[in-house]
Amino acid sequence: MKKVVIDPVTRIEGHLRVEVEVDDENIIQEAYVSGQLFRGIEIILKNRDPRDAGLLAGRICGVCTNSHFRAAVSCVEDAYHLQIPKNAQIIRDLMTMALFIQDHVVHFYHLHSLDFVDVTKALQADTALTSKTAYTYSDNPFRNSKSHYENVKQKLKTFVDSGKLGPFSNGYWGHKEYKLTPEQNLIIFSHYLDALKFQTNISKAIAIFGGKTPHPQSIVVGGISSVADMLNPARLNEYIFIIKESKEFIDRAYIPDMKLLATAYRHEIKAGSGRANGNFISVGGYEFDDSKLFESGVIYNHDFTNIDAFHHDKISEKVDRAWYRDDNQEEPFYTDLNKDATLKTEKNSDKYSWIKAPRYDDKPMECGPLARVLVSYSKQNRTLKPFVDTFLKEVDLELIDLSTTVGRNAARAIETQYIAEFIFKLTSNLLQNIKYYDTRTWTKYDFDTLAKESKGRSFFEVPRGILTHFINIKDKKIVNYSVIAPTTWNATPKNSDNQKGPYEEALVGIKIEDTKKPLEVLKVIHSFDPCLACAVHIIDTKEKELSSYKIK
Ligand code: NI
Numbered sequence: 001m002k003k004v005v006i007d008p009v010t011r012i013e014g015h016l017r018v019e020v021e022v023d024d025e026n027i028i029q030e031a032y033v034s035g036q037l038f039r040g041i042e043i044i045l046k047n048r049d050p051r052d053a054g055l056l057a058g059r060i061c062g063v064c065t066n067s068h069f070r071a072a073v074s075c076v077e078d079a080y081h082l083q084i085p086k087n088a089q090i091i092r093d094l095m096t097m098a099l100f101i102q103d104h105v106v107h108f109y110h111l112h113s114l115d116f117v118d119v120t121k122a123l124q125a126d127t128a129l130t131s132k133t134a135y136t137y138s139d140n141p142f143r144n145s146k147s148h149y150e151n152v153k154q155k156l157k158t159f160v161d162s163g164k165l166g167p168f169s170n171g172y173w174g175h176k177e178y179k180l181t182p183e184q185n186l187i188i189f190s191h192y193l194d195a196l197k198f199q200t201n202i203s204k205a206i207a208i209f210g211g212k213t214p215h216p217q218s219i220v221v222g223g224i225s226s227v228a229d230m231l232n233p234a235r236l237n238e239y240i241f242i243i244k245e246s247k248e249f250i251d252r253a254y255i256p257d258m259k260l261l262a263t264a265y266r267h268e269i270k271a272g273s274g275r276a277n278g279n280f281i282s283v284g285g286y287e288f289d290d291s292k293l294f295e296s297g298v299i300y301n302h303d304f305t306n307i308d309a310f311h312h313d314k315i316s317e318k319v320d321r322a323w324y325r326d327d328n329q330e331e332p333f334y335t336d337l338n339k340d341a342t343l344k345t346e347k348n349s350d351k352y353s354w355i356k357a358p359r360y361d362d363k364p365m366e367c368g369p370l371a372r373v374l375v376s377y378s379k380q381n382r383t384l385k386p387f388v389d390t391f392l393k394e395v396d397l398e399l400i401d402l403s404t405t406v407g408r409n410a411a412r413a414i415e416t417q418y419i420a421e422f423i424f425k426l427t428s429n430l431l432q433n434i435k436y437y438d439t440r441t442w443t444k445y446d447f448d449t450l451a452k453e454s455k456g457r458s459f460f461e462v463p464r465g466i467l468t469h470f471i472n473i474k475d476k477k478i479v480n481y482s483v484i485a486p487t488t489w490n491a492t493p494k495n496s497d498n499q500k501g502p503y504e505e506a507l508v509g510i511k512i513e514d515t516k517k518p519l520e521v522l523k524v525i526h527s528f529d530p531c532l533a534c535a536v537h538i539i540d541t542k543e544k545e546l547s548s549y550k551i552k
Contacts, residue, residue, distance in 0.1 A: 004515050011111040013063045014532020031507040035355035039536040045481040050076045051221050061533040065214040066099045067462035073219045075469040079456025085440035088223035090430045091209050097423050098205040103463035104416040107529045109195035115523040117188045118178040119168045125186035133183045137256035152190045172517040179264050191253045205242040223442030247420040258413040262395040265406045274405025274524045276502035278302035280371035283459040294372045294461050295379040304378040314361045320496040322356045353493040354536040358484050366502040367465030367489045369412040387418045408527040487535035490528050
């Protein structure tokens with residue numbers, strides 16, 4: 001058995017090491033995925049005023065900042081049984097939805113697309129043919145003139161001629177795994193550059209109601225503080241304009257690019273490449289009038305006909321194979337050292353990650369856009385279904401095909417398109433409220449008279465999957481705080497029962513063409529959109545009792 005180690009994995013958030021064992025034909029037989037940096041933000045939260053939880057927990061991650069900020073504030077509101085006004089809910093949703101769009105687009109183009117696009121090959125593209133090729137995937141392709149592609153090629157040529165490829169310098173260019181024609185490479189590369197500007201614009205949309213981004217600051221316990229922005233029609237218009245512009249890019253570039261990949265990598269998709277264990281979990285959410293963005297439910301073993309109801313008390317978390325003491329899960333216990341305290345080159349067979357092992361019904365689960373799309377589609381979510389059906393029909397694929405490396409990306413793009421539509425519903429709802437003089441944004445409460453002791457929890461679907469925050473409050477101070485983030489689920493280590501998590505399972509069976517250039521491994525891992533800063537959390541088992549939190 002030969003080992004292939006990638007440490008660190010780049011083009012992700014945080015510190016991730018992947019170690020795989022391959023057989024004589026370089027087919028992966030075993031995988032170890034390891035979170036490499038201890039975090040411990042929960043320790044900082046202890047003994048703090050619960051009203052500060054949002055601003056502190058927001059610092060768990062600079063990418064998912066909005067997600068933790070909101071989840072923490074909601075968690076405190078749950079503990080104190082505070083209901084927030086409808087407008088505050090909408091404003092929070094508008095920030096969250098814009099973050100979904102930003103995250104997904106940035107993930108594909110800037111973190112993942114170069115696993116499919118050979119930048120150097122784009123230089124060989126015939127620009128007239130490129131323009132023609134783009135019509136295969138869209139009736140109205142984004143910035144599709146011959147002269148535009150000439151410009152893009154020129155930009156790229158300047159990079160290459162200078163010998164300084166900058167962000168493109170360390171690619172495995174020329175690898176056999178790259179399957180696109182020069183023209184297809186140029187199309188997606190051109191969108192890579194466009195997505196840089198996209199990223200700036202969509203960040204503005206979050207900041208309109210968040211005050212700033214990353215780390216917005218307008219969510220407060222009881223509601224929101226960006227009242228003046230909500231009541232200013234110019235601000236709301238600006239937000240809607242950015243979403244409309246974003247939607248153009250999603251419909252005319254992002255979705256067509258997914259069709260392009262689904263076609264070019266059809267063989268790989270049909271072979272089920274990158275498929276994990278087929279267990280999916282979604283807590284659903286973002287309900288509005290008669291529509292709901294995501295359904296909640298649990299899928300076992302790719303059975304799309306029986307969707308189990310989600311029960312929070314089936315969630316458990318273990319540390320058998322994580323660097324925490326078995327008898328005190330809050331205490332870090334790093335074992336990956338030799339006797340002389342130098343780092344080992346191979347992982348221990350027992351403990352090997354700072355990430356804990358969350359399980360649902362004792363099983364590892366995949367969460368994220370793919371899980372949401374599969375659960376919502378299987379539960380016949382009326383608004384999402386047409387988006388999925390259209391995509392699958394156009395590329396001639398089935399629902400099960402989405403449970404692959406490329407499919408995971410397609411699900412993410414379909415979700416982005418669907419969310420952009422949903423935002424317009426939200427904004428018209430907000431306008432309606434304001435028109436009828438409902439301008440409430442905050443629920444008044446008297447902090448001194450609130451319960452002395454209470455527990456709260458919040459469950460949210462955030463861009464990468466399920467985010468859960470738990471809080472214990474005693475005498476107006478936080479006594480315990482726990483988080484389970486999406487990447488904790490997907491990048492989980494094994495447990496004593498040796499079940500592989502989604503990342504590890506998805507890697508097994510993949511053939512590596514050249515073990516010195518393990519592009520295939522990166523492609524699988526990137527398709528999950530890892531966020532390692534979010535994934536590593538401690539948990540206090542003495543206070544734990546995750547199951548004592550009841551979903552209303
Ligand atoms: Ni994060």
